[in-house]
Amino acid sequence: xxxxxxxxxxxxxxxxxxxxxxxxxxxxxxxxxxxxxxxxxxxxxxxxxxxxxxxxxxxxxxxxxxxxxxxxxxxxxxxxxxxxxxxxxxxxxxxxxxxxxxxxxxxxxxxxxxxxxxxxxxxxxxxxxxxxxxxxxxxxxxxxxxxxxxxxxxxxxxxxxxxxxxxxxxxxxxxxxxxxxxxxxxxxxxxxxxxxxxxxxxxxxxxxxxxxxxxxxxxxxxxxxxxxxxxxxxxxxxxxxxxxxxxxxxxxxxxxxxxxxxxxxxxxxxxxxxxxxxxxxxxxxxxxxxxxxxxxxxxxxxxxxxx
Amino acid sequence: xxxxxxxxxxxxxxxxxxxxxxxxxxxxxxxxxxxxxxxxxxxxxxxxxxxxxxxxxxxxxxxxxxxxxxxxxxxxxxxxxxxxxxxxxxxxxxxxxxxxxxxxxxxxxxxxxxxxxxxxxxxxxxxxxxxxxxxxxxxxxxxxxxxxxxxxxxxxxxxxxxxxxxxxxxxxxxxxxxxxxxxxxxxxxxxxxxxxxxxxxxxxxxxxxxxxxxxxxxxxxxxxxxxxxxxxxxxxxxxxxxxxxxxxxxxxxxxxxxxxxxxxxxxxxxxxxxxxxxxxxxxxxxxxxxxxxxxxxxxxxxxxxxxxxxxxxxxxxxxxxxxxxxxxxxxxxxxxxxxxxxxxxxxxxxxxxxxxxxxxxxxxxxxxxxxxxxxxxxxxxxxxxxxxxxxxxxxxxxxxxxxxxxxxxxxxxxxxxxxxxxxxxxxxxxxxxxxxxxxxxxxxxxxxxxxxxxxxxxxxxxxxxx
Numbered sequence: 001x002x003x004x005x006x007x008x009x010x011x012x013x014x015x016x017x018x019x020x021x022x023x024x025x026x027x028x029x030x031x032x033x034x035x036x037x038x039x040x041x042x043x044x045x046x047x048x049x050x051x052x053x054x055x056x057x058x059x060x061x062x063x064x065x066x067x068x069x070x071x072x073x074x075x076x077x078x079x080x081x082x083x084x085x086x087x088x089x090x091x092x093x094x095x096x097x098x099x100x101x102x103x104x105x106x107x108x109x110x111x112x113x114x115x116x117x118x119x120x121x122x123x124x125x126x127x128x129x130x131x132x133x134x135x136x137x138x139x140x141x142x143x144x145x146x147x148x149x150x151x152x153x154x155x156x157x158x159x160x161x162x163x164x165x166x167x168x169x170x171x172x173x174x175x176x177x178x179x180x181x182x183x184x185x186x187x188x189x190x191x192x193x194x195x196x197x198x199x200x201x202x203x204x205x206x207x208x209x210x211x212x213x214x215x216x217x218x219x220x221x222x223x224x225x226x227x228x229x230x231x232x233x234x235x236x237x238x239x240x241x242x243x244x245x246x247x248x249x250x251x252x253x254x255x256x257x258x259x260x261x262x263x264x265x266x267x268x269x270x271x272x273x274x275x276x277x278x279x280x281x282x283x284x285x286x287x288x289x290x291x292x293x294x295x296x297x298x299x300x301x302x303x304x305x306x307x
Numbered sequence: 308x309x310x311x312x313x314x315x316x317x318x319x320x321x322x323x324x325x326x327x328x329x330x331x332x333x334x335x336x337x338x339x340x341x342x343x344x345x346x347x348x349x350x351x352x353x354x355x356x357x358x359x360x361x362x363x364x365x366x367x368x369x370x371x372x373x374x375x376x377x378x379x380x381x382x383x384x385x386x387x388x389x390x391x392x393x394x395x396x397x398x399x400x401x402x403x404x405x406x407x408x409x410x411x412x413x414x415x416x417x418x419x420x421x422x423x424x425x426x427x428x429x430x431x432x433x434x435x436x437x438x439x440x441x442x443x444x445x446x447x448x449x450x451x452x453x454x455x456x457x458x459x460x461x462x463x464x465x466x467x468x469x470x471x472x473x474x475x476x477x478x479x480x481x482x483x484x485x486x487x488x489x490x491x492x493x494x495x496x497x498x499x500x501x502x503x504x505x506x507x508x509x510x511x512x513x514x515x516x517x518x519x520x521x522x523x524x525x526x527x528x529x530x531x532x533x534x535x536x537x538x539x540x541x542x543x544x545x546x547x548x549x550x551x552x553x554x555x556x557x558x559x560x561x562x563x564x565x566x567x568x569x570x571x572x573x574x575x576x577x578x579x580x581x582x583x584x585x586x587x588x589x590x591x592x593x594x595x596x597x598x599x600x601x602x603x604x605x606x607x608x609x610x611x612x613x614x615x616x617x618x619x620x621x622x623x624x625x626x627x628x629x630x631x632x633x634x635x636x637x638x639x640x641x642x643x644x645x646x647x648x649x650x651x652x653x654x655x656x657x658x659x660x661x662x663x664x665x666x667x668x669x670x671x672x673x674x675x676x677x678x679x680x681x682x683x684x685x686x687x688x689x690x691x692x693x694x695x696x697x698x699x700x701x702x703x704x705x706x707x708x709x710x711x712x713x714x715x716x717x718x719x720x721x722x723x724x725x726x727x728x729x730x731x732x733x734x735x736x737x738x739x740x741x742x743x744x745x746x747x748x749x750x751x752x753x754x755x756x757x758x759x760x761x762x763x764x765x766x767x768x769x770x771x772x773x
Contacts, residue, residue, distance in 0.1 A: 163589030
């Protein structure tokens with residue numbers, strides 16, 4: 001009897017360990033653990049703090065109701081940072097995607113150098129939003145930086161990039177566009193998936209390069225465009241390093257990106273509760289924009305299974 | 308066989324020395340393996356070292372202190388040097404240090420406050436009221452003699468006490484603000500040199516003239532200190548001595564009623580940005596610390612300094628063949644009173660979170676009182692409060708330091724109110740950032756100077772109505 005039972009538990013254990021669900025969960029455990037500890041708990045905590053006047057300095061968190069959210073609407077800098085961030089996203093994301101698509105398209109040619117070029121173009125994305133790159137950018141666009149040296153040598157006047165509130169955002173946008181590597185790789189993969197037969201058929205019908213690009217490449221690539229658009233929009237909303245390192249939000253808060261203002265409120269001005277409220281507001285904005293993109297996607301994303 | 312024995316002895320010795328090194332928490336445990344090694348050592352060369360480590364660990368507990376400060380590269384270099392000196396004198400004390408720029412220091416400090424892990428020894432300035440909960444008063448250490456105050460005068464102790472007489476920290480030095488300038492540039496441009504009674508109008512005219520004649524900035528950017536200049540100092544320079552101040556003495560409200568008192572300064576600042584005699588925000592962002600200030604790089608003729616910063620930039624400019632001078636802060640009217648007061652530059656405090664408060668206090672005492680230590684520091688944080696140290700330093704003062712000593716002596720002769728306040732309330736950072744932004748908005752023509760003054764006043768008032 002006893003033996004039979006232990007054999008049965010042994011079998012059960014064996015089955016349990018080899019069950020696909022168990023294996024899956026074991027492998028996913030590091031992620032789940034990390035997600036709960038470093039994403040979910042902080043997020044829930046920040047949600048609670050959004051309704052308090054929590055500050056890092058005093059460490060007291062008294063319930064304040066919706067006060068933080070009401071204060072947001074009266075905060076000039078907040079409204080400005082929202083405007084600046086929207087402008088940043090609206091300009092940088094399309095520019096980045098167009099540029100990434102262009103380079104990816106050029107690199108579909110059959111040449112041995114393609115892999116090398118792809119790696120080269122990917123490097124700026126590898127160094128990513130690092131402080132070092134931002135510092136380089138700051139030097140490039142400084143009053144006596146390389147860009148102004150070149151302009152001067154060409155007989156053009158120098159430009160006061162970071163002193164002019166209309167221009168200051170431009171170098172930051174260029175920096176993000178310059179890091180087009182990851183979108184490019186995804187586009188390149190998508191381009192490879194488009195059957196060559198389509199192009200051959202079009203060629204026989206006498207379509208020129210532009211027609212082939214707009215009638216075949218773009219529609220076939222549109223699901224990937226959608227993916228890149230969503231991902232890049234979300235990451236653009238969270239841009240921080242450039243503004244923090246290069247301009248500190250100036251002049252006249254014209255580069256006060258949303259994430260930088262959240263940081264300032266949380267760590268510089270000691271209003272953690274207020275900063276949490278700002279973060280949740282940004283979540284709503286980003287959620288809404290992503291939703292809009294998805295809702296409109298049925299008008300422009302081409303799906304072969306629908307045809 | 309012999310080889311095997313040697314290998315065994317060696318590995319045992321290594322294990323022993325490893326445990327001895329990591330013995331900070333449990334010295335009792337380490338002595339046992341160290342003794343076993345002592346028995347087997349005989350032929351092994353490494354073991355004597357392991358033994359001495361074990362012995363000191365048993366005699367005096369190994370202590371690791373953490374310390375942090377903000378400042379320029381010169382300060383970092385000198386402070387690291389004295390930390391190494393201290394470690395050599397006290398082999399059982401190990402100091403882990405971190406250094407930051409001013410803004411980053413306080414960002415880091417705030418996160419440490421939140422996690423109850425503030426450095427054992429940390430530097431604080433006039434914004435200490437915010438961190439009061441984290442400061443461990445030095446009172447008991449002064450009584451027990453661990454902190455030596457024999458050569459520090461009552462008045463100098465007082466500058467780092469709270470209103471109840473608790474010793475918050477020991478001041479790193481006496482300090483005051485001033486305008487550093489290059490007389491040669493003034494002369495070349497034909498501008499009037501600053502004197503003891505110069506006014507903000509004189510400052511403005513000189514800056515404009517220098518910009519017109521030489522094409523450089525008349526005045527370099529004041530940075531966040533433009534708030535001290537345009538609000539704290541400018542307001543207190545009005546009326547009778549001590550009549551007005553930006554915040555009141557107890558930091559519970561405003562120290563003046565008429566917001567328009569700020570207008571002339573804001574207007575002047577905006578005009579200077581527009582005429583090009585003062586750096587705009589873009590150029591200002593290029594200044595990362597006092598040593599690459601436009602005065603030092605030769606792109607400006609004057610700048611705002613804390614007196615303790617002066618010797619460093621004096622030496623930097625001397626290397627380029629330029630000689631700087633130091634003028635008092637401009638006044639509102641030539642026959643009015645001066646706005647500058649003597650204050651503590653910063654202080655070193657012991658943290659509430661410290662596991663080794665006594666050792667931290669002992670280090671602070673050494674830092675302020677040791678002549679050897681201060682010979683390295685060279686008063687870079689301000690004029691030492693210890694009279695013996697000050698005498699030793701001023702005996703060998705470099706020309707730049709001499710200017711600083713003379714200047715601070717001169718300012719201490721100025722008429723000052725009986726009670727004055729150089730502290731800043733929690734929330735001031737936001738007022739400062741907004742103030743600087745309003746100045747830019749005036750320069751861009753978005754708002755008037757009057758509106759900027761009203762907004763600054765409203766922002767400051769909001770601190771107290773939170």
